[in-house]
Amino acid sequence: MTTQRVTLAHGSGGRMTQQLIQQVFGARFANPILDRMNDAALLSSVEGGRLAFSIDGHVVSPLFFPGGSIGDIAVYGTVNDLAMMGARPLWLAASFIIEEGLPLKDLRRIAEDMAQAAARAGVLLVAGDTKVVERGKGDGVYVSVAGVGVVPEGVHIDAAHARPGDAVLINAPIAAHGMTIMTLREGLNFDADLQSDAAPLNGIVADLLAAAPHVHAMRDATRGGLATALNELAQASQVGILIREEAIPVHEAARSVCALLGLDPLYVANEGVFVAVVPPEEAERALTALRAHPLGRSARLIGHVTDAHVGKVVLETALGAKRIVPMLSGNLLPRIC
Amino acid sequence: MQFVEAFRDPALAKQLIAEIHALVGDRALAFMEFCGGHTHAIMQFGIRQLMPPHLRLLSGPGCPVCVTSQRDIDQAIALSQVPDVVLATFGDMVRVPGTSFTLQEAAAEGADVRIVYSPLDAVEYAREHPEKQVVFLGVGFETTAPGVAASILTAHAQGVQNYTVFSMHKYTPPGMRAILDAGEVRLDGVLGPGHVSAIIGLNGWRFLPEEYGMPVVVAGFEPVDILLAIRDLARLAVQGQARAENAYNRSVVPEGNPAALRIMQQVFEEADADWRGFGVIPRSGMAIRPAYRAYDAQARFALPEVPSREPPGCRCGDVLRGVIEPPECPLFGKACTPDRPKGPCMVSDEGACSAFYLYQTPIA
């Protein structure tokens, strides 16, 4: 291709589309399923388990940021959704809506990031699609990724399975990803030691389940942060969740920027953080397993499930007072007061 | 910064809480704070729950967004819809409901609304985009106004001609006087806003003991800061002593910040201002002086007369005057929640209604 940017012709379905797919994506994602370039991927039957299926769309701006890119979070987002059900992620399909004018080198870099992310997560990209929209009608590129995984027999993880007495564990410090993105925005730029925590969680989840096979529920703390993930669990399971402020690990630089902007770290998005709700007799083993994994070195017990304040999450502050932690209303906005 | 971390020490906090209980016992006392930051901190740390049974911490008109009149909000939103205008604002204003919609909704309809951390960022944006008209929403009391004044001086010095400020700034003491003069609330003490005090100094509050016989203690924002000030205020109230004291002396001195005051006074002059809940309070607002007319959005733009109407049933005004607590508003928790706020007091963390909703909702 002689052009340096994606043009509308690349989306026409003709020769230029083929070239784009082969040279940007095909070269990086080569595998026996994708290489057949059929209209649909033919997958082998899956023995001994139920299927888990998920989809995630990614609209992040900027496309590249410290610690990753839209490519990484596109792969990890779906891999992690599957892992949260205890599924072993297997196959991904990706759709790219590309804005006319996106530099090809950016697209190649995104594809490269996705290939590496997929390899790190141990999944195959088996189907894909590209479309091109007019300049001004997209933010560089939007990526949607659907994924299929298999949940082994005997694993029954569900947001509705939390029970009073269960321990609530977290694997890593919160707020790094969201604050990384926010500080890249015009008018809010701070020079901070911040990078996205984007990571595939299927490996650490596998280790967790090996040590604590009766995990009741898991949730990754993406949009809306830890507060939202816990509220979703409390509502789905119709239980209360009590967490201790002192126990929640917060990324240091993110905490500082949050203080400057008046944001609560509990609501900041993450891309490598999840909570696990485990029966009390398995809590210690679970914590040990998390800490043994590189993505869980800072794992903590942050609270418990209770039968009080059903459907609500309550935080015990450092002073011993209790307050409700609601779901995020509206979007996260900096304040000066 | 270890010396700041120490003001979060739970052991010191618990000690102060015990002292407050010992001092106050069963007495009925009411202290009012005048700072959205205090409203938020008291909520965040759960301080109300830890107070003696009849010690009430009231939230006064210290949230600058909450006391902004409906008309001002509507005009700010209208400004955002003027072609080529880029409206730069602090995040606090973005979800406040105007008569028809919020700034955020106006942005969804095509208005160019940008959140900035500093008014200087807005000046820089104006410099880099000479084809646009950058209008900065000036909201805030004496902590914020000097910086906005400085941004006008900076624009002037740099020859930036497309930067204006829509000033809705207000002075804090007139709001305090209005509450005390109205006599609707029995108060035993005032928790002084720590960062306004960094600018106007402890001296800015001497009128409270001298003219109203009211004790005032200037407070910082960490848990130990707030509890220390409450303890000192409790001691003054119980002993019947009307004095002005400073419990935030690492950041506040008697004379405040003279350079900031000078710059604020250079750019702004006193004007009558309309406060939600109070109507017009004479000489309580900051208007841009004629010398800086070129940076005054109200001079540059013919602001449309928008028919302004406060939401029917909304009692933000009464909440701001301390006359009712949020749950006494008929809309509280039903038609008006943080997800679907009707008035500014519910919009964000520093509003009294939002703070009430989040932690006073009974925890079963």
Next chain:
Amino acid sequence: MCLAVPAQILSIDGVMAEVEFGNVRRTISLQLLPQAQVGDYVLVHTGFAISIVDPEEAKITLELLRQMGDLDPLDPAEMEPVRRPPKPAAPDAPAS
């Protein structure tokens, strides 16, 4: 308007200073605090230093607090009787 955080000045260039808070740095203006110097701690609000933060005063306050922790809590019975200062009549004031 209250959200101000303490930061340390790392360097000064004219009226602008580079400050550090936690491990975050930003360039802010000293227009409102021209007397500030490198090494000072300052309160930063919306991109301006608005006041010096004095570590010595902080230490004194903390010391006093810690000392008081060793004393017996104040006995309300030892307080002087309440003399209410003059204030406007409030219709619902309970009997003091």
